[in-house]
Amino acid sequence: xxxxxxxxxxxxxxxxxxxxxxxxxxxxxxxxxxxxxxxxxxxxxxxxxxxxxxxxxxxxxxxxxxxxxxxxxxxxxxxxxxxxxxxxxxxxxxxxxxxxxxxxxxxxxxxxxxxxxxxxxxxxxxxxxxxxxxxxxxxxxxxxxxxxxxxxxxxxxxxxxxxxxxxxxxxxxxxxxxxxxxxxxxxxxxxxxxxxxxxxxxxxxxxxxxxxxxxxxxxxxxxxxxxxxxxxxxxxxxxxxxxxxxxxxxxxxxxxxxxxxxxxxxxxxxxxxxxxxxxxxxxxxxxxxxxxxxxxxxxxxxxxxxxxxxxxxxxxxxxxxxxxxxxxxxxxxxxxxxxxxxxxxxxxxxxxxxxxxxxxxxxxxxxxxxxxxxxxxxxxxxxxxxxxxxxxxxxxx
Amino acid sequence: xxxxxxxxxxxxxxxxxxxxxxxxxxxxxxxxxxxxxxxxxxxxxxxxxxxxxxxxxxxxxxxxxxxxxxxxxxxxxxxxxxxxxxxxxxxxxxxxxxxxxxxxxxxxxxxxxxxxxxxxxxxxxxxxxxxxxxxxxxxxxxxxxxxxxxxxxxxxxxxxxxxxxxxxxxxxxxxxxxxxxxxxxxxxxxxxxxxxxxxxxxxxxxxxxxxxxxxxxxxxxxxxxxxxxxxxxxxxxxxxxxxxxxxxxxxxxxxxxxxxxxxxxxxxxxxxxxxxxxxxxxxxxxxxxxxxxxxxxxxxxxxxxxxxxxxxxxxxxxxxxxxxxxxxxxxxxx
Numbered sequence: 001x002x003x004x005x006x007x008x009x010x011x012x013x014x015x016x017x018x019x020x021x022x023x024x025x026x027x028x029x030x031x032x033x034x035x036x037x038x039x040x041x042x043x044x045x046x047x048x049x050x051x052x053x054x055x056x057x058x059x060x061x062x063x064x065x066x067x068x069x070x071x072x073x074x075x076x077x078x079x080x081x082x083x084x085x086x087x088x089x090x091x092x093x094x095x096x097x098x099x100x101x102x103x104x105x106x107x108x109x110x111x112x113x114x115x116x117x118x119x120x121x122x123x124x125x126x127x128x129x130x131x132x133x134x135x136x137x138x139x140x141x142x143x144x145x146x147x148x149x150x151x152x153x154x155x156x157x158x159x160x161x162x163x164x165x166x167x168x169x170x171x172x173x174x175x176x177x178x179x180x181x182x183x184x185x186x187x188x189x190x191x192x193x194x195x196x197x198x199x200x201x202x203x204x205x206x207x208x209x210x211x212x213x214x215x216x217x218x219x220x221x222x223x224x225x226x227x228x229x230x231x232x233x234x235x236x237x238x239x240x241x242x243x244x245x246x247x248x249x250x251x252x253x254x255x256x257x258x259x260x261x262x263x264x265x266x267x268x269x270x271x272x273x274x275x276x277x278x279x280x281x282x283x284x285x286x287x288x289x290x291x292x293x294x295x296x297x298x299x300x301x302x303x304x305x306x307x308x309x310x311x312x313x314x315x316x317x318x319x320x321x322x323x324x325x326x327x328x329x330x331x332x333x334x335x336x337x338x339x340x341x342x343x344x345x346x347x348x349x350x351x352x353x354x355x356x357x358x359x360x361x362x363x364x365x366x367x368x369x370x371x372x373x374x375x376x377x378x379x380x381x382x383x384x385x386x387x388x389x390x391x392x393x394x395x396x397x
Numbered sequence: 398x399x400x401x402x403x404x405x406x407x408x409x410x411x412x413x414x415x416x417x418x419x420x421x422x423x424x425x426x427x428x429x430x431x432x433x434x435x436x437x438x439x440x441x442x443x444x445x446x447x448x449x450x451x452x453x454x455x456x457x458x459x460x461x462x463x464x465x466x467x468x469x470x471x472x473x474x475x476x477x478x479x480x481x482x483x484x485x486x487x488x489x490x491x492x493x494x495x496x497x498x499x500x501x502x503x504x505x506x507x508x509x510x511x512x513x514x515x516x517x518x519x520x521x522x523x524x525x526x527x528x529x530x531x532x533x534x535x536x537x538x539x540x541x542x543x544x545x546x547x548x549x550x551x552x553x554x555x556x557x558x559x560x561x562x563x564x565x566x567x568x569x570x571x572x573x574x575x576x577x578x579x580x581x582x583x584x585x586x587x588x589x590x591x592x593x594x595x596x597x598x599x600x601x602x603x604x605x606x607x608x609x610x611x612x613x614x615x616x617x618x619x620x621x622x623x624x625x626x627x628x629x630x631x632x633x634x635x636x637x638x639x640x641x642x643x644x645x646x647x648x649x650x651x652x653x654x655x656x657x658x659x660x661x662x663x664x665x666x667x668x669x670x671x672x673x674x675x676x677x678x679x680x681x682x683x684x685x686x687x688x689x690x691x692x693x694x695x696x697x698x699x700x701x702x703x704x705x706x707x708x709x710x711x712x713x714x715x716x717x718x719x720x721x722x723x724x725x726x727x728x729x730x731x
Contacts, residue, residue: 001466001655002399009398069398265731274731277723283731284722288649288674295400295648302400310401313644320645374634381633385613385640388628 003298009069016077019048024083038084039117050074051086052116055096059112068305089162091115091122095170095189098242102187102231111168111189123160123192125171125217126240133375135172136181136237140219142173142188144226151175151188151229153196153222159369163199163215166192176234187236189228196222206361253317254297257324260359261290264328264335267356271335282331289324293317312384319376325363332356400651406470409452413474416443421478423700429481430561430703436515436530437481444480445512450487458495459510464658465492465592469599469650476603479562479703483517483527485596490516490535493542493578493589502544502576505533519545519568520593520715528553528566535589536570542586543575550574560710562703588657591668594715595653598671601679601711602643602650604704608686609639611701615690632689639685646678666728673721679708 005013023044029037045051046062053071055061064070078085086092096115099108114120131137140155153173160166169190176184192199198218203209231239265283268274296313303310336353343353367373381387402410420443429437453468454460461467468488475484491509494502508514517531525534534545545551550573555566579585613636616627626632653671656664683705687694694701712718 001651001658003655005398265729268731280726280731281719281722284670284673284725284729285677285718287725288670288677288722289645291652291670292645292649292674295652296645298400299648299651302398305398306401308401312640313647316641316644319641323641374630377634377637378630380637380640381627385636387613387616387633387636388625390628390630390633 005069005073009073012070013073013077016050016074017081019044019050020077020081020083024081042084042086042117050078052092055100055112055116059108060116061112068301072301087116087118089121090124090170091120091168094124095122095168098170098187098230098239101242102239104227104230106227107189107230120168121162121166123163123166123169123215123217125157125160125169125173127159128156129158133372136185138172138174138185140171140173141177142175142186145223148226150223150225151186153188153190153219153224155219156216157219158202158214158216160215160217162212163217164201164211164213166215168192169217170230172236172240175236179234182237183234185236186233187230187239188224189230190222190224192217194222196220204365206358208358253300254294257290257293257321260325260328261287264332267332267335271337271340273335279331279335286324286327286331289320289327293320293324296320312380315376315380315384318371319373319380322363322366322373322376325366329360329363333360400648400655402470406467409467410470410474412447413444413449413471414477416447417474417478417480419443421480426479426562426700426703427698433555434529435481435527435555435564435566436483438530440480441482441512441515444475444482444484449484450491450512451510453488453492454495454506454510459507460491460495464654465595466651466654466658468492468592469595469654472596472599473603473606473650476600476707477607479604479607479707481527481562483515483531483563485593485600486516486518486527486531486535487512488596489518489589489593490533490544492592493535493585494544496585496589497578499544499576499578502578505544509533516544518593519570520590523567523569524556524558524565525553525568526560526563526565526710528568529555534568534570536575537586537590539581540575540577541581541583542578542589544578545570545573545575548573558710560706562707563710565710587665590715591657591665594668594672594721595650595657597711597714598650598653598668598675601672601675601708602647604707604711605643605646605675605679605682608682608701608704609636609643612636612639612686612689615693619691635685635689639682639689642678642681646675649674666725669721669725669728672716673718673725676708676712677718680705680712683708 023041026034026037042051046060049062049064052061053064055063057063075085092115096112099112111120115122126135128138128140130139140153140157142151142153145152157171169192171188171190172185173188174184175186196219199215201209202214202216204213268279268283273279296317300310300314336356340353378390382389420440448461449471451460452463452471453465456462472485487509491506494506494509497503505514509516514532515530516533516535517525517528519525519534520537532547534547534551536543536545552569553566555564558565616632616636617625619626627636650671653667656667683701687701687705690699690701693699
């Protein structure tokens with residue numbers, strides 16, 4: 001075992017660091033001026049081969065061979081210099097890799113550059129009110145127009161992140177109602193700026209709402225050209241499973257949990273409870289799991305760097321994160337205690353109970369978003385441990 | 398950067414597993430548990446023939462030149478098999494003696510490496526596992542670390558104790574001559590204590606993995622209501638939960654062993670955290686395994702009780718999880 005990155009990586013680090021010293025000097029720029037500066041900076045980052053490494057040059061990327069160590073060094077140095085990395089969100093994480101693997105030449109040319117430069121913001125059109133964990137049961141319908149040039153879409157999608165800002169959507173729509181459920185779905189791209197689409201924000205249990213949160217979308221004869229269909233008609237399920245294998249393993253993937261744990265320790269201090277043996281015991285017990293998660297992320301990264309399969313641990317990281325988040329939320333709840341929760345002035349103060357209330361409720365969201373916890377347990381049991389599949393989910397007797 | 402096992406490290410575990418599979422099947426474990434001995438010469442000789450005793454010793458000192466990580470990998474496999482013998486004591490004693498300057502103690506090093514000279518761990522309490530067959534004791538008390546040779550001055554009272562795979566005795570060393578290794582405040586003393594914690598954690602990881610593996614196998618074979626019980630979501634989720642407890646903890650153990658080998662500043666705390674956490678995982682997993690097996694798991698013949706018992710002993714040995722968590726809190730400056 002060795003947690004250093006090696007001499008070649010350190011040379012590369014020096015190179016990235018000197019680039020950043022030169023190229024990232026935002027100074028006092030604000031607003032639009034800063035926006036333009038960031039855009040130009042990202043272009044320089046692409047020219048250096050630091051950003052959009054898996055995207056071909058023809059579409060605005062830097063087209064570099066997969067190298068998770070270099071990718072990690074880049075992330076660390078950009079973070080250290082507080083320089084902006086790639087544009088985040090569904091577009092870069094999902095649309096671009098899917099198009100690179102399954103898109104037509106026209107689609108790649110039309111969407112990839114605009115997406116990585118931040119002009120197109122993508123919403124995910126997967127979940128429906130009647131289709132959550134059973135995603136392949138989607139009912140939003142797409143039918144060909146009489147002349148065969150357009151898909152006409154009717155139905156409803158829900159839980160679209162960044163729904164207020166999205167300009168485009170990738171969606172799963174039912175196009176062959178008579179086919180078995182996994183074979184009747186087509187993967188479509190569409191422009192959200194059209195009369196047949198209504199969007200509405202969802203107010204979450206935390207009270208949060210607005211452009212950056214979840215939205216639902218209603219489609220009433222919305223349209224999209226047939227040429228915006230990705231993959232074959234009826235093959236949308238497979239398209240949506242397109243593996244994302246582009247330097248995604250990262251050392252920092254567990255940092256968020258570590259930071260949250262540090263805040264929990266601070267909370268225990270602020271509430272005057274850090275000397276309480278029971279509190280110390282619970283903190284240390286939780287930390288055992290936080291560190292297990294952190295070192296397992298090192299393990300995943302190490303396997304990715306060596307091109308080896310990490311095994312069942314990769315199926316466990318999401319559920320582990322969720323469960324540790326729950327434990328931290330419960331301890332935070334106890335630390336704040338009755339007096340804290342009942343205090344009419346609790347909203348005040350930077351570390352006040354109200355901020356923790358959001359975290360405590362947010363931890364509940366984790367057990368739903370991106371694959372519900374019971375589905376994660378099925379995946380660990382079936383794909384990780386090789387247990388027989390549930391008959392209702394396609395298992396064979 | 399490397400934070401997963403190499404082919405060589407996996408091969409060490411495979412060799413261990415193969416040997417124990419031959420020399421330590423369930424029948425032998427049953428016979429041993431029902432007998433009076435606290436040591437099994439055949440399985441010990443087979444393990445020592447693999448060179449396990451010297452695995453963490455420098456190449457110049459009868460060793461294989463590997464680290465505590467490899468020693469931990471070996472203990473993991475022994476834990477999975479519920480193997481008898483003072484393996485942890487042997488490895489820790491050999492490392493302590495190799496690091497010391499005491500010539501008298503050093504004379505035992507070849508024997509410790511080959512296994513001909515067997516060492517048990519007498520740390521903290523007067524209860525010692527596998528004491529009757531031991532030639533040497535590694536003692537940790539108010540005077541620091543010392544090696545004590547078995548003989549007339551060492552009195553041993555055997556017990557029929559919880560852990561049937563590594564029976565304990567009360568041992569007293571009142572007038573026995575000590576070969577002093579390290580003073581209490583010598584940094585080596587701390588390192589040796591940390592190593593012992595890490596190897597107990599490794600034994601616990603192996604045991605917990607074994608309990609998960611047998612439960613998964615059973616769920617694939619056992620049929621009720623006309624289908625394998627592993628298809629039922631209730632049990633599937635229990636098994637997933639066991640795996641979710643054990644698999645991530647593997648990296649916690651690796652980190653502790655790596656931090657020890659690399660002498661990182663957080664090595665002691667990493668050892669404390671690993672021992673506390675892995676011992677919790679081990680008891681939880683043995684309990685869950687017995688529940689997952691239904692009636693058969695509650696029989697003596699099926700044998701899960703040996704792992705359950707060993708998990709209790711590991712938990713109590715050198716500090717309970719709660720005591721170690723209190724120490725971790727202190728070390729963090731909370």
